[in-house]
Amino acid sequence: MPSTAVVCAEDRATPPAVQRAQAARAGRSVEVPTGHHPMLSHPDLLAGLLRKIAAEHA
Structure with missing residues (x-):
């Protein structure tokens, strides 16, 4: 199943480095x-x- 994670680069609650990992x-x-x-x-x-993203997987 294709999946895409969205990383919020200016997030102060969950550090972007943690999101990237x-x-x-x-x-x-x-x-x-x-x-x-x-x-x-x-x-x-x-x-x-x-x-x-949805169009790419349609």
Whole structure:
């Protein structure tokens, strides 16, 4: 099953280095220039990314 991890590069709650280590288990990772809750701070960015990922696997 394809998987993509989203790493929040400006996260102060979960350090990006920890996220990158966890993301290594996914098929790939994508970094976004957001804090901990991109769905609140950058919903359009996250929605666009999710649409793109979904289209690649359709």
